[in-house]
Amino acid sequence: MTHPAPTASTDVAIIGAGSAGMAAYRAALRHTERVVLIESHVYGTTCARVGCMPSKLLIAAAEAAHSARQAHRFGVNVPPIDIDGRAVMARVRSERDRFVGFVVDTVEQWPVADRWLGHARFVDTHTLVVDGLAGPRRLQAERIVIATGSRPAVPPAWRAALGERLIVNDDVFDWTDLPGSVAVVGTGVVGLELAQALHRLGVRVRLFGRGSRIGPLTHPALQALAREVFAAELPLTLNVRDLKPRREGDAVVLRTELADGTVQEERFDFLLAATGRRPNVDRLGLEHTALPLDPQGVPVFDRRTGQVGDSAVFMAGDAADDRALLHEAADEGRIAGDNAGRWPAVRLRPRRAPLAVVFSEPQMALVGATHAELVASGTAFETGEVSFADQGRSRVMARNHGALQVYAQRGSGRLLGAEMLGPAAEHLGHLLAWSVQRGDTVQQMLDSPFYHPVVEEGLRTALRDAQRALQLPAPAPEHCLECNA
Structure with missing residues (x-):
C-alpha cells in the first residue's frame, strides 16, 4: 500500500539555490515570510563552484607563468619556468572552496524550515513534489520561481x-x-x-x-x-x-x-x-502545467518581470536561457522574486545595459548592442575604431594586440554599444556600459577626462573616429605625438 506524500503549503516556492535563486529568496521575503527555497544538489553557486571564480584562479596562475616567460622582452631574465601542477591545482581548489564556503554559510544561516533539499517537479501549475532523502513531499505554492540553472551540453x-x-x-x-x-x-x-x-x-x-x-x-x-x-x-x-x-x-x-x-x-x-550549456528544465515536469514553452521546452517569459505568460510562475538565471552571466542571474532573481512576492501586482523592471567579458588574453568585451544586433535591427549607426597595435600605454606594457569598435546612433550621436579585443577590456567595458546605460553621446564622452598615459586613451581615439563618421564638429586637438595617444 502506498501512502500519499505529506503536503505543505507556502506563498512562494523557489526551485534552485544558485545566484538567481538566492536573490529571488531575499526579494520574496520582503513581501512574505512564507518562502521555501528548494535545492536538488548542494549549496554553492555555479559561479563559485565551477564557473567564474575557479576559472579565474586557473587563469591567474596561467598569467603568472606567461608573464615570467615574457619578461625577457623587458630585459628581465628569469630562470626556466617550472610549473608545479599539484601546487597550481591545490590553490585553485583551496580558494574555490573558500568562495563556496561563503555562499554555503550564507544559505545555512537562513531558517531550516525554509530550505528543502530534493528534486522538485511539477504536478500542476501550483503543486510540486520534492523527492528528498526522507521521501517525497508535496508542496502547494501560490507562486513559483524556476531558478534551476544549466548544465554542460555533451553529445x-x-x-x-x-x-x-x-x-x-x-x-x-x-x-x-x-x-x-x-x-x-x-x-x-x-x-x-x-x-x-x-x-x-x-x-x-x-x-x-x-x-x-x-x-x-x-x-x-x-x-x-x-x-x-x-x-x-x-x-x-x-x-x-x-x-x-x-x-x-x-x-x-x-x-x-x-x-x-x-x-x-x-x-x-x-x-x-x-x-555549450542547456537549461535544467527538462526534468521539472513542465508538461503537467499550462505554461507556454518555446521549441526547446523552456518557459516563455518576460525578461522585464520574470513572469511566464500570465501565470504565477517566474523564471530567473541560466534556466531562463537568456544571458548566462552572474550579474544578470542576480538581477533576474531579484526581479522574479520581487514579483512573485508581490503577485498579482507585477511590476516592470528596467534591465541594465548588457555587459559581457571574456578573460582571455587579450580580453574581450561586448557592451550594449552588438554590431550584429544593430545590423539585424536596421538601426542607423556609425562605427569608430582604434587599433591597440600602436596605442601608447599598450605598447609600454607589451600588450598591444587587438582593437576597439564603438557604435553610435546617427543623428543623436548616442553610444549604442561597443565590442573590444584588447588590454584591460574588463575595465573599459564597465566605462562603456555605464555610458550606454546613461544614454551618453559621443561628444559627452569626449568631454570627460582622459589621463595620460593610459589604455583609456585608445577609447578616446575610437570616439574621435566615431565623431568624424557622425560628422560632428571636432573639439580642439589633445594629442600626444610621442605616444600616438
Missing part, C-alpha cells in the same frame, strides 16, 4: 565512447594535478579561456571549432583579428566538418575532418567538451 555518444576521459569544465577544478594533454572542443567563452590557461600552464592543448568563430565578438573584422591573435599563441583547428573521438587505453584519439576534406588524428589524455 551522449562522446560519453559512451570516452567514459571518464570525457570531461567538462566542472571536472577541471577538481583535478589534483595538471594533465599532459587536453583536446578542447568549443571555441566559445569557456573553451577559449580554459584552452589558453592550460596551454600557458604547460599542458599540450589544441582548441577545435566547428566554425571559424573565436569567442563572442560579432563584427567580421574583429573576428578575423581574434583568429589571427589567438592562432599566434594557441594551436587551433577551425572549420571542423566532422569530429569523431574514440578511446584507446587511457588516451583519447580525436579524428577530425576539415571543411577542405583534410583528415587529421591526434592523441590526448582528455577531451574537454565546451560545447
Whole structure:
C-alpha cells in the first residue's frame, strides 16, 4: 500500500539555490515570510563552484607563468619556468572552496524550515513534489520561481565512447594535478579561456571549432583579428566538418575532418567538451502545467518581470536561457522574486545595459548592442575604431594586440554599444556600459577626462573616429605625438 506524500503549503516556492535563486529568496521575503527555497544538489553557486571564480584562479596562475616567460622582452631574465601542477591545482581548489564556503554559510544561516533539499517537479501549475532523502513531499505554492540553472551540453555518444576521459569544465577544478594533454572542443567563452590557461600552464592543448568563430565578438573584422591573435599563441583547428573521438587505453584519439576534406588524428589524455550549456528544465515536469514553452521546452517569459505568460510562475538565471552571466542571474532573481512576492501586482523592471567579458588574453568585451544586433535591427549607426597595435600605454606594457569598435546612433550621436579585443577590456567595458546605460553621446564622452598615459586613451581615439563618421564638429586637438595617444 502506498501512502500519499505529506503536503505543505507556502506563498512562494523557489526551485534552485544558485545566484538567481538566492536573490529571488531575499526579494520574496520582503513581501512574505512564507518562502521555501528548494535545492536538488548542494549549496554553492555555479559561479563559485565551477564557473567564474575557479576559472579565474586557473587563469591567474596561467598569467603568472606567461608573464615570467615574457619578461625577457623587458630585459628581465628569469630562470626556466617550472610549473608545479599539484601546487597550481591545490590553490585553485583551496580558494574555490573558500568562495563556496561563503555562499554555503550564507544559505545555512537562513531558517531550516525554509530550505528543502530534493528534486522538485511539477504536478500542476501550483503543486510540486520534492523527492528528498526522507521521501517525497508535496508542496502547494501560490507562486513559483524556476531558478534551476544549466548544465554542460555533451553529445551522449562522446560519453559512451570516452567514459571518464570525457570531461567538462566542472571536472577541471577538481583535478589534483595538471594533465599532459587536453583536446578542447568549443571555441566559445569557456573553451577559449580554459584552452589558453592550460596551454600557458604547460599542458599540450589544441582548441577545435566547428566554425571559424573565436569567442563572442560579432563584427567580421574583429573576428578575423581574434583568429589571427589567438592562432599566434594557441594551436587551433577551425572549420571542423566532422569530429569523431574514440578511446584507446587511457588516451583519447580525436579524428577530425576539415571543411577542405583534410583528415587529421591526434592523441590526448582528455577531451574537454565546451560545447555549450542547456537549461535544467527538462526534468521539472513542465508538461503537467499550462505554461507556454518555446521549441526547446523552456518557459516563455518576460525578461522585464520574470513572469511566464500570465501565470504565477517566474523564471530567473541560466534556466531562463537568456544571458548566462552572474550579474544578470542576480538581477533576474531579484526581479522574479520581487514579483512573485508581490503577485498579482507585477511590476516592470528596467534591465541594465548588457555587459559581457571574456578573460582571455587579450580580453574581450561586448557592451550594449552588438554590431550584429544593430545590423539585424536596421538601426542607423556609425562605427569608430582604434587599433591597440600602436596605442601608447599598450605598447609600454607589451600588450598591444587587438582593437576597439564603438557604435553610435546617427543623428543623436548616442553610444549604442561597443565590442573590444584588447588590454584591460574588463575595465573599459564597465566605462562603456555605464555610458550606454546613461544614454551618453559621443561628444559627452569626449568631454570627460582622459589621463595620460593610459589604455583609456585608445577609447578616446575610437570616439574621435566615431565623431568624424557622425560628422560632428571636432573639439580642439589633445594629442600626444610621442605616444600616438
